[in-house]
Amino acid sequence: MIRKLFASIVAIVAIAGVVMAAPVVAQDNTVNVLYAGSLVNLMERSVGPAFEKATGQQFRGYAAGSNKIANEIKGKLRRGDVFISASPKVNGSLMGEANGDHVTWYVNFAESPLMIGYNPRSRFAADFGSKRWDQVLQEPGIRIGRTDPKLDPKGAFTVEMMTRAAELYHQPDLVEKTLGAADNPAQVLPEETLVGRLQSGQLDAGFFYSTETADLKIPAIRPAPELQAKASYTLTILSDAPNHAGASRFVDFLLSAQGRALLKQHGVDVVKPTVSGNVQAMPPSVQAVIDAAQ
Known part of the structure; x- marks a missing residue:
């Protein structure tokens, strides 16, 4: 009886050892x-x-x-x-x-490079073909998306590019009119959700890298060379x-x-x-x- 009990305990320990070891093997392959x-x-x-x-x-x-x-x-x-x-x-x-x-x-x-992408179904889409992009971003009601400049380089590049655009186009209040505060909660979104929000129509335009616009066929405007950020x-x-x-x-x-x-x-x-x-x-x-x- 004692021998059978001992054998059962050994078997249980062995099985437990296999179960406990399995995640380690899986981890090594991940x-x-x-x-x-x-x-x-x-x-x-x-x-x-x-x-x-x-x-x-x-x-x-x-x-x-x-x-x-x-x-x-x-x-x-x-x-x-x-x-x-x-x-x-x-x-x-x-x-x-x-x-x-x-x-x-x-x-x-x-x-x-950093681009200005827009939803082709947005009511502002046609304007991107007839006006300079910074003018479109100032139109009343346009919904703009970007990332947090404190958490994401793209967000920082966005603020830097808009600041240079204000100088290039002689519009001192351009950043305020288009972006608002650096951490504007109406615009700042997690980077991994920005594309989805644009595609679903929650946004009219946003700041994206060319890999995102090219990969997902998002219409985009490339800023002037003087404003290039990447x-x-x-x-x-x-x-x-x-x-x-x-x-x-x-x-x-x-x-x-x-x-x-x-x-x-x-x-x-x-x-x-x-x-x-x-x-x-x-x-x-x-x-x-x-x-x-x-």
């Missing part, structure tokens, strides 16, 4: 990618599935404003394997001992990445010929990869892919 919200469609519908097919790894994405993600990483509210930002400056907030040493290197790999996308493997090997495979894939082709298909301007920070800390495979792309 790559958590924290990325700028302007890349939602690209990552979730194209890069993620293609990466899974090519490597057998599981892609899990989280999209938000780049600064918001950095703040969450710094505050230990979110962990990830790969971080893709829309501005190199954001990486600086995660580098060095004082900032937690979350990032030691990063690669600039793509760019995307996202400069970077990627890195976070120092405390739970799945460092999987992260390396994701970065290798995104910087490979196949990954770069997917970026181009989604309206991203692919640039020659350049590395900042401690180059020696990069995985050899990533360095090899960068060398091949030169």
